[in-house]
Amino acid sequence: MNTALDCIPCLVRSALDASRLFTDDPAVHERIVREVLQTTADMDLSIRPPLMAQRIHRRLRELTGNGDPYGPAKVRFNALAAELLPALEAELDAAADPFNMAVRLAIAGNIIDLGPNLHLSEAHIRESLEQALATPLDGDSDAFRREIDAAREILYLADNAGEIYFDRPLLKRLPEGRVTVAVRGLPVLNDATLKDAREAGLHELARLMDNGSDAPGTVIEDCHDAFRAAFESADLLIAKGQGNFETLIGCGRPVWYLFKAKCAVVAREVGKPLNTHLLMREPQG
Amino acid sequence: MNTALDCIPCLVRSALDASRLFTDDPAVHERIVREVLQTTADMDLSIRPPLMAQRIHRRLRELTGNGDPYGPAKVRFNALAAELLPALEAELDAAADPFNMAVRLAIAGNIIDLGPNLHLSEAHIRESLEQALATPLDGDSDAFRREIDAAREILYLADNAGEIYFDRPLLKRLPEGRVTVAVRGLPVLNDATLKDAREAGLHELARLMDNGSDAPGTVIEDCHDAFRAAFESADLLIAKGQGNFETLIGCGRPVWYLFKAKCAVVAREVGKPLNTHLLMREPQG
Incomplete structure (x- = not known):
């Protein structure tokens, strides 16, 4: 999307x-503001929009020599998510439609995003997860499940540290041996990298790869060849988060977007109220 | 203040x-954003900060030929204030300290400001006025009253349309014949001009003048000579609103600032929590 x-x-x-x-x-604060x-x-x-964020973060790393100032927050969010997950998984296992609830939980986890809100509190995360599980999903989880069942090769584009724990229940319900989870190639914001994904145990549930890029989204032309090949060969893609939506929408590939519409511009783009939890299929030809 | x-x-x-x-x-939207x-x-x-706002609004008038797009909102706010004032005045007349309450009401009226929030609703105004009258004032209204009693020439710098109705109870309690109310010289945002001040009947309570400027604040070097002379000769100044505070703080004149700290930058400048209702004396030599 434009x-x-x-956005400015x-x-x-x-x-x-x-x-x-x-x-x-x-x-440095003044310099970066003037440059932007x-x-x-x-x-x-x-x-x-994520391309400008990528550029800003590259420049900040360059100006400060600080490669990952979000590192401590990522550790904190991973720890919080690890603590919250078992009770949510038990709730989910006992639900009438565990798959639908796993999808809702994966989207709910998308609240753990320091992009739009740098001062996200743990209390807010706890509250939002509770709310999200009680909120109906905007999207057709049955159609999503049918495409999953028919897919031979699924590429799951993860989003943030912390959030990735809440992808586990959905990953567990995807067909075994057919799923690759891709994360960012370098730290940017609190987006998950290989280290975070391993910490969340995603390697026990799927193949893991990084995409080689430091964009807070998926910018194909910026990703390494192995990722591009996986992106092209997958017959189903699951893209988590607003950054992946902003960068991929319109790509024409069979992508399902799972995210919370956290800003007015994206909400307008999808024609839904702000804060809607979306399960949305890339429009077909 | 800087x-x-x-602010950017x-x-x-x-x-x-x-x-x-x-x-x-x-x-035009794109052009003004790029220019800013x-x-x-x-x-x-x-x-x-109000100097940049002045520049932006001048440019918008120039680019669009629209001299006063806030006009309809000003008429609406004046009408709402006219409707709300009588009950508040009755409450005030019956209060233990009507002067202190008049000061609180004058500050509460400062909520009617389209600068920080273009989508201000009438419900929000009603609620904020109620709250404001129940909230203690941050400032020494006794010291303020002593300076008023000793003053021979008082210059009252008004702020916004609508808000000016809530200045009436305070103006009524200032020494008769010693007060001039000054308003903006041209429409900018919903700031009050002579037309608004007359509509609110301020000419029945004080001399009226405009300051000759289109800044949403008081930029002395931008005001006409008559205003500058009044500004210099007054031995007490009462400045309403954040714009007047931002442009005058540090001027060294005997100014009392009455405003609501509506943004984090101003709140930090005065060392008070956001949304504090302030009665603040210009620091003395």
């Missing part, structure tokens, strides 16, 4: 917030 | 929101 004018103040705001996490040096203003002033609005 | 880095995404956001009120033409990005990229941060 970058909307409304949000990108400037996020760049400033992120810069404060990267360093205490006010000169300069760049966005002439920006081609047909680029997908 | 422009903070945090907010200025871009406000410019975009305002552009949509000025015109439906998306080319370009300008703020090189901006001197020692300028006061």
Whole structure:
């Protein structure tokens, strides 16, 4: 999807917030804000919003030498998710439709995202998960299940650390031996990397790979060959999170998007109210 | 006060929101956003934030030929305030300390500000006024009253349409014949002009003048001579609203600021929690 004018103040705001996490040096904060203003002033609005975020985060790493300021938050979110998961799994196993609930939980986990909200609290995560499981899903989980049953090769594009724990119940219900989980190639925001995925035990449930890219989404032309090959050969793709939606929507591949519409621009794009939990199929030809 | 880095995404956001009120033409929306990005990229941060807002609004008037898109909202807010005032005045007359309550009401009225929130609802205004009157004031209203009693010439710098109705009870309690109320010289945002002040009957309570400027604050060097003379000769100034605070703080004149701290930058500047209702004296030599 294109970058909307409304994305621009949000990108400037996020760049400033992120810069404060990267360093205490006010000169760097000012420099990054001025650079983002300069760049966005002439920006081609047909680029997908996560590409600008990727650029900002690369520049912050370059200016500060800090490779992963979100590391401690990721460890914290993984630990919180590990603590919360067993009770939710028990609830899920006892549910009338465990598959549908696994899908809802996977989407609910998408609340663990420091992109739109750097000051996300644990209390907010706990509350949101509870709410999400009580909220009906916007999407056809039966059609999703039918495509899963027919697929020979499934590529699961994970999103954030912490969130990936809540992908486990859904991954367990996908056909054994046919699933690869892909994560980011380098740390960016609190997006999951191989280290996080292993910590969450995803290697016990699927093959793992990274995509070689540091974009907070899936920018195919930025990914390494092995990932591109997996992306092309999969006959079903499951894309978690808003960043993957923003970068992939319109790609024409058989993608199911599972995410929470966390900003007004994305909500407008999908024609749903803000905060809708979506299970959405990439439009077909 | 200086422009903070945090003001910048907010200025871009406000410019975009305002552009949509000025015109439906998306080319103008994009143009104003790009111009604001370009300008703020090189901006001197020692300028006061309302100066950038003034510049944006001038440019929007120039690009669209629309002189006052806030006019209808101002009429609506004036009408709402006129409807709400009598009951509040009765409450105030029966209060233990009507002067203190008049000060609180004048500050509470400052909620009627489309600067930080273009989508302000009438329900929100009603609720905020109720709350404000129940909330203690942050400031020394006795010291304020002593300075008023000793003053020979008081200049009252009004802020917004609607809000000015809630200045009436305080104006009534200022020494008769010694008060001039000044409003903006041209429409900008929903700031009050002479027309609004007359509609609110302020001419029955004080002399009225405009300041000759279209800044959403008081930028002395931008005001006409008559206002400057009044500003210099007054031995007490009462400045309503955040815009007047942002532009005048540090001026060294005997100003009392009455406003609600509506943004995090101003709250930090005064060292108070967000949304504090402030009665604050300009620091003395």
